[in-house]
Amino acid sequence: MSGFISIALVALVFIIIYQIGKASEYAGVLRGEEKVKVQTNRTIAWLLLAFFILGLYGLWECNEMFKGRVLNISASEQGIEYDRMFNLTLLVTGVVFFATQAALFWFAFKYQSTEKRTSFFYPHNNKLEIIWTTIPAIAMAILVAIGLRAWFNMTSEAPKDAQVVEIVGKQFNWLVRYPGRDGVLGKRDFRKISDADNILGLDWTDKDNMDDVIVQNGELHCVLGKPIKLIIGSRDVIHDVGLAHFRMKMDAVPGIVTTLWFTPVVSTEKMKQITGNPNFVYEISCDQMCGKGHYSMRGTIIVHETQAQYDAWMLMQQSYYSSVHKPAAPEEQKKEVKTDTVKVVTMK
Amino acid sequence: MSNEEIIIQGPNIAHGAEAATDHHGHEHHEQHFIWKYIFSQDHKIISKQFLFTGIFWAIVGAMFSVFFRFQLGFPDSTFPIMEKVLGDWAKGGKISPEFYYALVTMHGTILVFFVLTAGLSGTFANLLIPLQIGARDMASPFLNMLSYWFFFLSGCIMFVSLFVETGPAAGGWTSYPPLSALKEASLGSGIGMDLWIISMATFVVSSLLGGLNYIATILNMRTRGMTMTRMPLTVWALFFTAILGVLSFPVLFSGLILLLFDRNMGTSFYLSEIFIGGKALPHIGGSAILYQHLFWFLGHPEVYIIMLPGMGMASEILSCNSRKPIFGYFAMIISLIGITVLAFVVWAHHMFVTGMSPFLGSIFVLLTLLIAVPSAVKVFNWITTMWRGNLRFTVGMLFAMGFVSLFISGGLTGLFLGNSALDIHLHDTYFVVAHFHIVMGVSAFFGMFAGIYHWYPKMFGRFMNNTLGYIHFFITFAGAYLIFWPMHYEGLAGMPRRYYDYSAWESFKSFQGLNAFISIVALIVFLTQIMFVINFVASIFRGRKVLNSNPWSSPTLEWTTPTIVPPHGNWHGEIPEVHRWPYDYKDDGNGNDFIPQTRPLAPGEESH
Numbered sequence A: 001m002s003g004f005i006s007i008a009l010v011a012l013v014f015i016i017i018y019q020i021g022k023a024s025e026y027a028g029v030l031r032g033e034e035k036v037k038v039q040t041n042r043t044i045a046w047l048l049l050a051f052f053i054l055g056l057y058g059l060w061e062c063n064e065m066f067k068g069r070v071l072n073i074s075a076s077e078q079g080i081e082y083d084r085m086f087n088l089t090l091l092v093t094g095v096v097f098f099a100t101q102a103a104l105f106w107f108a109f110k111y112q113s114t115e116k117r118t119s120f121f122y123p124h125n126n127k128l129e130i131i132w133t134t135i136p137a138i139a140m141a142i143l144v145a146i147g148l149r150a151w152f153n154m155t156s157e158a159p160k161d162a163q164v165v166e167i168v169g170k171q172f173n174w175l176v177r178y179p180g181r182d183g184v185l186g187k188r189d190f191r192k193i194s195d196a197d198n199i200l201g202l203d204w205t206d207k208d209n210m211d212d213v214i215v216q217n218g219e220l221h222c223v224l225g226k227p228i229k230l231i232i233g234s235r236d237v238i239h240d241v242g243l244a245h246f247r248m249k250m251d252a253v254p255g256i257v258t259t260l261w262f263t264p265v266v267s268t269e270k271m272k273q274i275t276g277n278p279n280f281v282y283e284i285s286c287d288q289m290c291g292k293g294h295y296s297m298r299g300t301i302i303v304h305e306t307q308a309q310y311d312a313w314m315l316m317q318q319s320y321y322s323s324v325h326k327p328a329a330p331e332e333q334k335k336e337v338k339t340d341t342v343k344v345v346t347m348k
Numbered sequence B: 001m002s003n004e005e006i007i008i009q010g011p012n013i014a015h016g017a018e019a020a021t022d023h024h025g026h027e028h029h030e031q032h033f034i035w036k037y038i039f040s041q042d043h044k045i046i047s048k049q050f051l052f053t054g055i056f057w058a059i060v061g062a063m064f065s066v067f068f069r070f071q072l073g074f075p076d077s078t079f080p081i082m083e084k085v086l087g088d089w090a091k092g093g094k095i096s097p098e099f100y101y102a103l104v105t106m107h108g109t110i111l112v113f114f115v116l117t118a119g120l121s122g123t124f125a126n127l128l129i130p131l132q133i134g135a136r137d138m139a140s141p142f143l144n145m146l147s148y149w150f151f152f153l154s155g156c157i158m159f160v161s162l163f164v165e166t167g168p169a170a171g172g173w174t175s176y177p178p179l180s181a182l183k184e185a186s187l188g189s190g191i192g193m194d195l196w197i198i199s200m201a202t203f204v205v206s207s208l209l210g211g212l213n214y215i216a217t218i219l220n221m222r223t224r225g226m227t228m229t230r231m232p233l234t235v236w237a238l239f240f241t242a243i244l245g246v247l248s249f250p251v252l253f254s255g256l257i258l259l260l261f262d263r264n265m266g267t268s269f270y271l272s273e274i275f276i277g278g279k280a281l282p283h284i285g286g287s288a289i290l291y292q293h294l295f296w297f298l299g300h301p302e303v304y305i306i307m308l309p310g311m312g313m314a315s316e317i318l319s320c321n322s323r324k325p326i327f328g329y330f331a332m333i334i335s336l337i338g339i340t341v342l343a344f345v346v347w348a349h350h351m352f353v354t355g356m357s358p359f360l361g362s363i364f365v366l367l368t369l370l371i372a373v374p375s376a377v378k379v380f381n382w383i384t385t386m387w388r389g390n391l392r393f394t395v396g397m398l399f400a401m402g403f404v405s406l407f408i409s410g411g412l413t414g415l416f417l418g419n420s421a422l423d424i425h426l427h428d429t430y431f432v433v434a435h436f437h438i439v440m441g442v443s444a445f446f447g448m449f450a451g452i453y454h455w456y457p458k459m460f461g462r463f464m465n466n467t468l469g470y471i472h473f474f475i476t477f478a479g480a481y482l483i484f485w486p487m488h489y490e491g492l493a494g495m496p497r498r499y500y501d502y503s504a505w506e507s508f509k510s511f512q513g514l515n516a517f518i519s520i521v522a523l524i525v526f527l528t529q530i531m532f533v534i535n536f537v538a539s540i541f542r543g544r545k546v547l548n549s550n551p552w553s554s555p556t557l558e559w560t561t562p563t564i565v566p567p568h569g570n571w572h573g574e575i576p577e578v579h580r581w582p583y584d585y586k587d588d589g590n591g592n593d594f595i596p597q598t599r600p601l602a603p604g605e606e607s608h
């Protein structure tokens, strides 16, 4: 019923607006088209000017409103460089934005047609063209130079002492594998995968696999100040490891291995204070469309303050091998260990 | 009859005696309705067919965005009205995640391909190329007709896919495999995906037939005196649009056919090492990334296929309503060439985070930012065109100015995304959604609206209602900024695109209020577009009649035809000869402020 009423209302508004449009057309004919044209032109020029000024005001309001919520402090070393570069680009584009939009709207107002005005025949000026080809070209060259320096930094080899963790996407959650005490991730093969007892297809003939730990709720633990290198893979379709707070992102593509590394510089606890949000948690979002549960493919990152804290957490973990090769009871228990995540929606 | 004229009239003679006698004898031998309006070979009718079909699809595509915006804006509410329209897909008035993704995919596909490629190029290339270069029709009116009908067929297939049981394709308009290649991966990867591929392949055929025709016509069928450098910028823009399409659509075609093979014939072009649906698949050795290269080799030029016609029309309409020549005609052509060439070598900027070699990435950063230079030149030239003009704010002019404003806003955010080091955070977030909607979605729409309002008198011999046009402009312009500007902020916070619901995310749920706001504005903007369609249709029958055959006082050739352009042939008698460039907005000595292209140079007058 309410649907019907709203449709009727909308139709009514349409009819009214249409009639106004029609009426103004007839009125125009009656009052003399030329005169109406001149008047309309002036009104529109004012409206455009008002649009521009309101637009600037709106922009300012919008900035005020979102100030704290976008690009809040970067949690990685790489991100700090990112923010610097972002601000520089923002400055360059901001200047161009205001200059060109202002010119556009100001000319619209200033050179609106009047009876007296004639236009100035000005077909070209090669000097101007050259100037405004070279200046953008130079600006672009600078942005490219800065960008590529940052890019090569980010994509460089991870430091030797980096913690190595594998993260594998599947529909629709993240599996995180830690190398265990030996510090080496064992071989795996997609043909050995079994949802019951070998979710990543670890090759049990490889000794390195025996102590590997797989965290199935998508929790990625790392240590403040210690570089962490992610080995990224996917079991089925393309996913993407999105680390908004660390300003990092990399696709997880079946059949190939991708990597990414960063150095966390703000611990989870510290970030809770900074944001004033006791529920704060670093989130891993899947950033590549992967099916119906894409929006719920959530992981978390826990940045420990010290290596000792991390080690303590690690001690509580059971190797994947022993967890699947043991009676079910202790495993059941383990699952109930309270973790640092808020509501996790996992779709099957 | 001179030799040249015989060549010019060739195709008309070729497709029926009545056309040949037509423009001499004027006694028009009546064609059957079917041949005149349905299987017509007249470029003007074909142009209208593209336009009407485009409008149909625009309504569908935009309505889909309203549906999924309801979900994004009000994830906790239900809208029983949606259940009425969408049936089981929106049980209890809330769309299911599968169908949300299907809607997003269809929205993107429809608007990008059916509306802003076929609907935009098809309409204006068909209308303007012959009329502005002085030709009686396209080089091959028959292929031209086929081009429309392949488009129609492609649309039918896509439409059918909306009703299959597992739903239409749902992997995004980019349809990346393996998601799109494996039926187990999602409902939308069932038969809906096959239909999507077939529909797109048919669309490629349509686009090639059209494009080849436009190129051949522009190169071969210009009237006497219409040298390439006397062509209006609209024709130049449509020319490069066609070139882009002809060179890049075949690559998409090949990519899609390989995808079809992977889906149905057990090949492994894109598939390798996959465990899905409880079993490991036998595929080994394919590359999912290969598809992305093939797709974006079209995908990037595609955004310029969408942009260039708008650029051409904005140039034309800005100049005409500023009563001032376009500033830097040659610079405009050269920048079009620059954009066209560079458009082919920047595709991998969509793939910075696929794990491709950082060195390769750096080359694409360089080339991508380079394309900003010709774009900037165009913007400066448009603005200088308005400087010291005598500005007439017709509705077309307003939309052309809106086009420039949006192109600036959207183009500048491209500098963030093209720089890989910045893209690594922004990729696939709402920042991208904001960027491409402003720079290509809305601004191309503005170019299209400008064109429709400006050439409506040519198409239908009547004007659209002005007041409604102004209302349409201001609401749409403000709405576009209100919808898409705030999305930049969401993107900066890292909010991923193609999400059905954000309420479980600590980092993104604070944007719920903003999302609701955006959805409300989107609904208002949508209703305003419906008002535009009503104005459009009603004006065909009830609009003010055009009395003066050149209502905008424009120097270009299309305004030298009679107000009701004669079918088959366009001009009674001979096609006018051209003597000057298309932007001579200067005193003609009789109190007019422009000199038509057909007027010979006065003694002592210098040509441009």
Ligand code: HEM
Pocket (backbone or CB within 6 Å): B062, B065, B066, B069, B104, B105, B107, B108, B109, B111, B112, B116, B171, B172, B173, B174, B433, B437, B440, B441, B442, B445, B483, B497, B498, B499, B500, B522, B525, B526
């Ligand atoms: C009323 C105007 C419009 C609104 C409110 C709107 C809204 C949206 C939103 C919110 C999305 C992202 C959905 C998601 O990722 O979950 C989207 C996607 C998209 N839109 Fe629009 N849109 C509008 C008009 C257009 C136009 C004119 C185009 C033409 C180019 C367009 C092309 C696309 C494309 C290509 C996508 C990406 C689809 C995908 O992710 O596969 N939209 N739109």
Ligand SMILES: [Cu+2]
Pocket (backbone or CB within 6 Å): A238, A239, A240, A286, A287, A288, A289, A290, A291, A293, A294, A295, A297
């Ligand atoms: Cu995903």
Ligand SMILES: [Cu+2]
Pocket (backbone or CB within 6 Å): B299, B300, B303, B346, B347, B349, B350
């Ligand atoms: Cu691109």
